[in-house]
Amino acid sequence: MIEVDCHISIKKNGISFLNAVRTELLKEVALCGSLSAAAKKLKISYQHAWNMIDDMNKQAPEPLVNMQRGGTNGGGAVLSVYGDRILREYGQIEAQLKKMVSQINVEINL
Amino acid sequence: MIEVDCHISIKKNGISFLNAVRTELLKEVALCGSLSAAAKKLKISYQHAWNMIDDMNKQAPEPLVNMQRGGTNGGGAVLSVYGDRILREYGQIEAQLKKMVSQINVEINL
Numbered sequence: 001m002i003e004v005d006c007h008i009s010i011k012k013n014g015i016s017f018l019n020a021v022r023t024e025l026l027k028e029v030a031l032c033g034s035l036s037a038a039a040k041k042l043k044i045s046y047q048h049a050w051n052m053i054d055d056m057n058k059q060a061p062e063p064l065v066n067m068q069r070g071g072t073n074g075g076g077a078v079l080s081v082y083g084d085r086i087l088r089e090y091g092q093i094e095a096q097l098k099k100m101v102s103q104i105n106v107e108i109n110l
Numbered sequence: 111m112i113e114v115d116c117h118i119s120i121k122k123n124g125i126s127f128l129n130a131v132r133t134e135l136l137k138e139v140a141l142c143g144s145l146s147a148a149a150k151k152l153k154i155s156y157q158h159a160w161n162m163i164d165d166m167n168k169q170a171p172e173p174l175v176n177m178q179r180g181g182t183n184g185g186g187a188v189l190s191v192y193g194d195r196i197l198r199e200y201g202q203i204e205a206q207l208k209k210m211v212s213q214i215n216v217e218i219n220l
Contacts (some may be wrong), residue, residue: 001123002171004203008116008211010220016115061112061220086220093114093214100210101118104203110120110171110196 002110006101008094010086017059018090022052026079026087029053029065035077053077060086112220116211118204120196127169128200132162136189136197139163139175145187163187170196 010018028038039049050067057063064083068076079087119126138148149159160177167173174193178186189197 003121004118005121005126006116006118006207008114010112011115012112089218089220093218096214097116097207097210100207104206108199108203110199 002108003105004101004108006097008090008097010090012059012061015059017056018064018086020094022056023087023090025049025052026064026083029077030079030084030087033076033078035065035067038077112218113215114211114218116207118200118207120200122169122171125169127166128174128196130204132166133197133200135159135162136174136193139187140189140194140197143186143188145175145177148187 007020009016025038025042028041029035032038032041035049035053036046039046042049053065053067057065057067060082062082063080064086066078066080117130120128134152135148135154138151139145142148142151145159145163146156149156152159163175163177167175167177170192172192173190174196176188176190
Protein backbone atom coordinates (compact mmCIF):
# COMPACT_ATOMS: atom_id res chain seq x y z
CA MET A 1 0.00 0.00 0.00
CA ILE A 2 1.41 3.34 -1.12
CA GLU A 3 0.53 6.40 0.93
CA VAL A 4 1.59 9.94 1.61
CA ASP A 5 2.48 10.90 5.17
CA CYS A 6 3.15 14.35 6.54
CA HIS A 7 5.03 15.61 9.57
CA ILE A 8 4.83 19.09 10.92
CA SER A 9 7.25 21.15 12.92
CA ILE A 10 7.05 24.58 14.47
CA LYS A 11 9.98 26.89 13.98
CA LYS A 12 11.25 30.08 15.47
CA ASN A 13 13.51 32.05 13.16
CA GLY A 14 13.88 29.01 10.94
CA ILE A 15 14.89 26.62 13.74
CA SER A 16 12.45 23.88 14.68
CA PHE A 17 11.55 23.64 18.36
CA LEU A 18 8.47 21.42 18.18
CA ASN A 19 7.80 18.25 16.19
CA ALA A 20 5.81 15.03 16.52
CA VAL A 21 8.27 13.33 18.91
CA ARG A 22 8.50 16.36 21.18
CA THR A 23 4.73 16.74 21.14
CA GLU A 24 4.41 13.19 22.46
CA LEU A 25 6.78 14.10 25.29
CA LEU A 26 4.74 17.20 26.14
CA LYS A 27 1.54 15.13 26.22
CA GLU A 28 3.12 12.63 28.61
CA VAL A 29 4.49 15.40 30.81
CA ALA A 30 0.98 16.87 30.99
CA LEU A 31 -0.45 13.46 31.91
CA CYS A 32 2.25 12.37 34.37
CA GLY A 33 3.26 15.68 35.96
CA SER A 34 6.80 14.31 36.10
CA LEU A 35 9.56 14.16 33.54
CA SER A 36 10.97 10.86 34.78
CA ALA A 37 7.54 9.19 34.51
CA ALA A 38 7.03 10.69 31.03
CA ALA A 39 10.47 9.46 29.91
CA LYS A 40 9.74 5.99 31.27
CA LYS A 41 6.41 5.88 29.42
CA LEU A 42 8.13 6.80 26.15
CA LYS A 43 11.02 4.41 26.80
CA ILE A 44 13.65 7.13 26.53
CA SER A 45 16.26 8.13 29.11
CA TYR A 46 15.53 10.87 31.63
CA GLN A 47 18.53 12.78 30.31
CA HIS A 48 17.28 12.61 26.72
CA ALA A 49 13.84 13.81 27.79
CA TRP A 50 15.40 16.58 29.88
CA ASN A 51 17.57 17.68 26.94
CA MET A 52 14.55 17.81 24.62
CA ILE A 53 12.58 19.95 27.07
CA ASP A 54 15.56 22.17 27.76
CA ASP A 55 16.07 22.71 24.03
CA MET A 56 12.38 23.48 23.49
CA ASN A 57 12.27 25.87 26.41
CA LYS A 58 15.28 27.76 25.10
CA GLN A 59 14.23 27.77 21.44
CA ALA A 60 10.53 28.63 21.87
CA PRO A 61 9.38 32.22 22.43
CA GLU A 62 8.43 31.19 25.98
CA PRO A 63 9.20 28.04 28.03
CA LEU A 64 6.75 25.21 27.30
CA VAL A 65 7.44 23.27 30.48
CA ASN A 66 8.17 24.41 34.00
CA MET A 67 10.59 21.95 35.54
CA GLN A 68 12.00 21.30 38.97
CA ARG A 69 15.08 19.11 38.64
CA GLY A 70 16.01 16.51 41.27
CA GLY A 71 14.07 15.18 44.25
CA THR A 72 13.05 11.59 44.94
CA ASN A 73 10.73 11.43 41.92
CA GLY A 74 13.16 13.07 39.51
CA GLY A 75 11.48 16.45 39.87
CA GLY A 76 8.04 17.69 38.89
CA ALA A 77 7.21 19.01 35.44
CA VAL A 78 4.13 20.88 34.28
CA LEU A 79 3.20 22.52 31.01
CA SER A 80 3.25 26.30 31.05
CA VAL A 81 0.19 28.20 29.78
CA TYR A 82 2.11 28.74 26.54
CA GLY A 83 3.08 25.04 26.39
CA ASP A 84 -0.54 24.02 26.81
CA ARG A 85 -1.68 26.45 24.12
CA ILE A 86 0.95 25.47 21.57
CA LEU A 87 0.24 21.77 22.16
CA ARG A 88 -3.44 22.32 21.37
CA GLU A 89 -2.61 24.46 18.32
CA TYR A 90 -0.19 21.79 17.10
CA GLY A 91 -2.91 19.15 17.42
CA GLN A 92 -5.37 21.25 15.44
CA ILE A 93 -2.88 22.04 12.68
CA GLU A 94 -1.84 18.39 12.48
CA ALA A 95 -5.47 17.28 12.25
CA GLN A 96 -6.13 19.75 9.40
CA LEU A 97 -3.09 18.58 7.45
CA LYS A 98 -3.71 14.88 8.11
CA LYS A 99 -7.26 15.34 6.81
CA MET A 100 -5.91 16.84 3.60
CA VAL A 101 -3.34 14.04 3.32
CA SER A 102 -6.11 11.46 3.75
CA GLN A 103 -7.99 13.04 0.86
CA ILE A 104 -4.82 13.02 -1.25
CA ASN A 105 -4.32 9.35 -0.40
CA VAL A 106 -7.79 8.56 -1.71
CA GLU A 107 -7.14 10.50 -4.92
CA ILE A 108 -3.62 9.46 -5.85
CA ASN A 109 -2.63 6.23 -7.44
CA LEU A 110 1.11 5.84 -6.98
CA MET B 111 9.13 34.68 13.64
CA ILE B 112 7.08 31.59 14.50
CA GLU B 113 5.92 29.39 11.65
CA VAL B 114 4.65 25.93 10.88
CA ASP B 115 6.58 23.80 8.42
CA CYS B 116 5.57 20.50 6.91
CA HIS B 117 7.52 17.64 5.39
CA ILE B 118 6.02 14.87 3.36
CA SER B 119 7.13 11.34 2.75
CA ILE B 120 5.77 8.55 0.60
CA LYS B 121 5.53 5.14 2.15
CA LYS B 122 5.05 1.61 0.96
CA ASN B 123 3.58 -0.69 3.59
CA GLY B 124 4.39 1.88 6.26
CA ILE B 125 8.06 2.30 5.30
CA SER B 126 9.09 5.62 3.79
CA PHE B 127 10.95 5.45 0.50
CA LEU B 128 10.68 9.07 -0.64
CA ASN B 129 11.17 12.32 1.27
CA ALA B 130 12.38 15.86 0.61
CA VAL B 131 16.10 14.98 0.65
CA ARG B 132 15.65 12.04 -1.69
CA THR B 133 13.46 14.14 -3.98
CA GLU B 134 16.32 16.64 -4.32
CA LEU B 135 18.60 13.79 -5.31
CA LEU B 136 16.13 12.56 -7.94
CA LYS B 137 15.84 16.07 -9.37
CA GLU B 138 19.62 16.34 -9.67
CA VAL B 139 19.87 12.90 -11.24
CA ALA B 140 17.27 13.97 -13.80
CA LEU B 141 19.23 17.16 -14.52
CA CYS B 142 22.74 15.66 -14.55
CA GLY B 143 22.12 12.19 -16.00
CA SER B 144 24.84 10.95 -13.69
CA LEU B 145 24.84 9.94 -10.06
CA SER B 146 28.35 11.20 -9.36
CA ALA B 147 27.50 14.65 -10.77
CA ALA B 148 24.25 14.72 -8.76
CA ALA B 149 26.11 13.74 -5.56
CA LYS B 150 28.73 16.44 -6.19
CA LYS B 151 26.02 19.05 -6.71
CA LEU B 152 24.39 18.11 -3.40
CA LYS B 153 27.75 17.88 -1.61
CA ILE B 154 27.22 14.29 -0.52
CA SER B 155 29.41 11.28 -1.23
CA TYR B 156 28.81 9.11 -4.27
CA GLN B 157 28.36 6.12 -1.96
CA HIS B 158 25.72 7.92 0.12
CA ALA B 159 23.83 8.94 -3.02
CA TRP B 160 24.11 5.41 -4.39
CA ASN B 161 22.79 3.95 -1.11
CA MET B 162 19.82 6.32 -1.15
CA ILE B 163 18.92 5.38 -4.72
CA ASP B 164 19.43 1.69 -4.02
CA ASP B 165 17.16 1.90 -0.98
CA MET B 166 14.47 3.80 -2.92
CA ASN B 167 14.65 1.38 -5.82
CA LYS B 168 14.23 -1.60 -3.51
CA GLN B 169 11.51 -0.03 -1.32
CA ALA B 170 9.35 1.55 -4.02
CA PRO B 171 6.84 -0.51 -6.02
CA GLU B 172 9.09 -0.03 -9.06
CA PRO B 173 12.67 1.30 -9.41
CA LEU B 174 12.78 5.10 -9.59
CA VAL B 175 16.23 5.32 -11.18
CA ASN B 176 17.96 3.14 -13.73
CA MET B 177 21.65 3.08 -12.88
CA GLN B 178 24.79 1.82 -14.53
CA ARG B 179 27.54 1.59 -11.94
CA GLY B 180 31.19 2.23 -12.79
CA GLY B 181 32.79 3.73 -15.89
CA THR B 182 34.95 6.83 -16.12
CA ASN B 183 32.11 9.15 -15.11
CA GLY B 184 30.88 6.99 -12.24
CA GLY B 185 28.09 5.49 -14.35
CA GLY B 186 25.01 6.98 -15.91
CA ALA B 187 21.71 7.39 -14.08
CA VAL B 188 18.29 8.21 -15.47
CA LEU B 189 14.86 8.39 -13.89
CA SER B 190 12.53 5.57 -14.82
CA VAL B 191 9.05 6.40 -16.11
CA TYR B 192 7.77 5.60 -12.62
CA GLY B 193 10.48 7.76 -11.02
CA ASP B 194 9.57 10.68 -13.23
CA ARG B 195 5.87 10.27 -12.43
CA ILE B 196 6.31 9.98 -8.67
CA LEU B 197 8.63 12.99 -8.63
CA ARG B 198 5.95 15.10 -10.34
CA GLU B 199 3.24 13.76 -8.03
CA TYR B 200 5.41 14.50 -5.00
CA GLY B 201 5.88 18.08 -6.21
CA GLN B 202 2.15 18.56 -6.65
CA ILE B 203 1.29 17.09 -3.25
CA GLU B 204 4.01 19.17 -1.59
CA ALA B 205 2.72 22.33 -3.28
CA GLN B 206 -0.85 21.61 -2.09
CA LEU B 207 0.27 21.06 1.50
CA LYS B 208 2.68 24.01 1.53
CA LYS B 209 -0.18 26.23 0.33
CA MET B 210 -2.33 25.06 3.23
CA VAL B 211 0.57 25.58 5.65
CA SER B 212 1.05 29.12 4.32
CA GLN B 213 -2.61 29.86 5.05
CA ILE B 214 -2.22 28.40 8.53
CA ASN B 215 0.84 30.58 9.09
CA VAL B 216 -1.21 33.66 8.25
CA GLU B 217 -3.99 32.61 10.62
CA ILE B 218 -2.07 31.39 13.67
CA ASN B 219 -0.48 33.54 16.27
CA LEU B 220 1.92 31.38 18.23
